[in-house]
Amino acid sequence: MAEQQAAAAIPPEDLDSASAGAEQTAQRQAAPQTLGTAIVVTSGKGGVGKTTSTANIGAALALRGRSVCLIDADVGLRNLDVVLGLENRVSRHFLDVIEKKCELDDALVKDKRVPSMMLLPAAQTREKDDVRTADMVALVEELRKRFDYVLIDSPAGIEMGFKNAVAGAQRAIVVTTPEVSAVRDADRVVGLLPKGIEVQLIVNRLRPQLVRRGKMLSVAQVDEILRLPLLGVVPDEPEVVVATNRGEPVSLDPSSRTGEAYRRAVARLEGEQVEIEDYSAEGGFFEKLAAWIGGRR
Amino acid sequence: MNWMDALLRFFRPAPSGAVAKERLRLVLLSDRINLAPEVVDQLRGDLIATISRYMEIDEIGLDVTFETRENDVALLANIPIKGVRARPLPPPMPAAPPAPSDAATGAVDLAEAAEEPASEHASEPAAPRKRRTKSR
Numbered sequence: 001m002a003e004q005q006a007a008a009a010i011p012p013e014d015l016d017s018a019s020a021g022a023e024q025t026a027q028r029q030a031a032p033q034t035l036g037t038a039i040v041v042t043s044g045k046g047g048v049g050k051t052t053s054t055a056n057i058g059a060a061l062a063l064r065g066r067s068v069c070l071i072d073a074d075v076g077l078r079n080l081d082v083v084l085g086l087e088n089r090v091s092r093h094f095l096d097v098i099e100k101k102c103e104l105d106d107a108l109v110k111d112k113r114v115p116s117m118m119l120l121p122a123a124q125t126r127e128k129d130d131v132r133t134a135d136m137v138a139l140v141e142e143l144r145k146r147f148d149y150v151l152i153d154s155p156a157g158i159e160m161g162f163k164n165a166v167a168g169a170q171r172a173i174v175v176t177t178p179e180v181s182a183v184r185d186a187d188r189v190v191g192l193l194p195k196g197i198e199v200q201l202i203v204n205r206l207r208p209q210l211v212r213r214g215k216m217l218s219v220a221q222v223d224e225i226l227r228l229p230l231l232g233v234v235p236d237e238p239e240v241v242v243a244t245n246r247g248e249p250v251s252l253d254p255s256s257r258t259g260e261a262y263r264r265a266v267a268r269l270e271g272e273q274v275e276i277e278d279y280s281a282e283g284g285f286f287e288k289l290a291a292w293i294g295g296r297r
Numbered sequence: 298m299n300w301m302d303a304l305l306r307f308f309r310p311a312p313s314g315a316v317a318k319e320r321l322r323l324v325l326l327s328d329r330i331n332l333a334p335e336v337v338d339q340l341r342g343d344l345i346a347t348i349s350r351y352m353e354i355d356e357i358g359l360d361v362t363f364e365t366r367e368n369d370v371a372l373l374a375n376i377p378i379k380g381v382r383a384r385p386l387p388p389p390m391p392a393a394p395p396a397p398s399d400a401a402t403g404a405v406d407l408a409e410a411a412e413e414p415a416s417e418h419a420s421e422p423a424a425p426r427k428r429r430t431k432s433r
């Protein structure tokens with residue numbers, strides 16, 4: 001998997017970029033030409049962890065040496081910038097690029113922690129209907145030439161913003177939580193994805209203790225209902241709240257449990273055979289005792 | 298409420314909550330000040346009009362930007378001065394706004410401009426923002 005390690009930067013494909021910064025030009029020349037993969041992260045339901053998952057998958061890919069561009073497709077309600085802690089460095093957005101008000105390089109925000117990861121922010125004072133699907137597809141195509149991965153953080157819902165977000169993608173990561181509403185919406189969204197797109201599932205915010213007591217849908221149960229290839233299982237941990245408070249993706253923290261879950265998911269994303277986590281054996285003595293006494297209600 | 302929430306409260310160090318609040322304050326300030334390009338153009342025009350009464354400025358070189366800094370958001374106006382007038386010109390007539398109201402620039406923007414007399418830029422534009430802040 002490490003053969004492409006040098007792919008951390010951007011290929012030298014565009015000749016008119018001579019005017020771009022010297023640093024970027026140098027970086028571009030260092031890397032082979034790649035037509036990367038565009039992956040949309042979507043869910044239907046809001047609040048299940050799309051943006052957090054996008055940030056963490058992106059960061060984990062960058063840790064593996066891949067060049068990654070994260071597009072915030074949630075025009076009007078952007079948040080990927082704050083989850084990544086890059087909000088103070090945003091100056092332009094992808095609508096400026098589409099409308100030729102600035103160059104792509106002016107809008108891309110480089111992440112200093114993992115330099116092969118960049119953010120392309122959404123416009124905050126515009127509307128989702130301001131984006132034409134064809135323009136979005138062209139933008140994603142352009143980015144694929146320069147990055148190994150283009151991750152598109154879709155807005156919640158199934159309207160225009162969602163349609164624009166999925167249009168340019170070859171793969172989709174559907175994020176759900178083990179809740180009836182989230183699983184239902186995930187199923188609906190899968191039906192609305194373009195034909196031929198490769199779909200994988202992330203089950204987020206799993207509480208193993210609740211599952212063990214039979215009070216939460218298990219991964220196996222979600223799997224049985226949705227029947228999608230499982231990309232990852234992310235346990236519900238307080239550290240995610242802390243990480244979001246600080247704008248630091250958990251996958252950059254080597255000691256983080258949820259970070260490990262995302263890093264493993266990304267290994268699977270790249271085709272590695274990594275066993276799905278089994279959190280069911282977890283919990284302290286009292287948890288187990290409570291589960292035993294509490295029965296299977 | 299349940300043990301998980303208790304655990305969450307226990308494990309979350311107070312600092313990160315404070316960090317979150319400070320980051321939010323800044324990002325909201327920045328969001329709210331994210332004026333539409335037409336409004337920035339209007340502000341630019343008003344600045345040119347007001348400052349031109351006192352000095353001769355390079356209108357093309359004039360640059361108005363918002364900058365998010367460590368602890369606040371600043372309005373930065375870079376105005377190259379060509380010369381200073383011996384005596385300030387009289388203030389522009391307030392009759393100006395109604396005339397171009399049919400223009401394609403948009404009636405809403407112009408209506409907003411009419412509410413704010415040219416002589417009170419400094420305090421006026423801040424008021425609606427403040428009201429919004431209070432409502433949160």
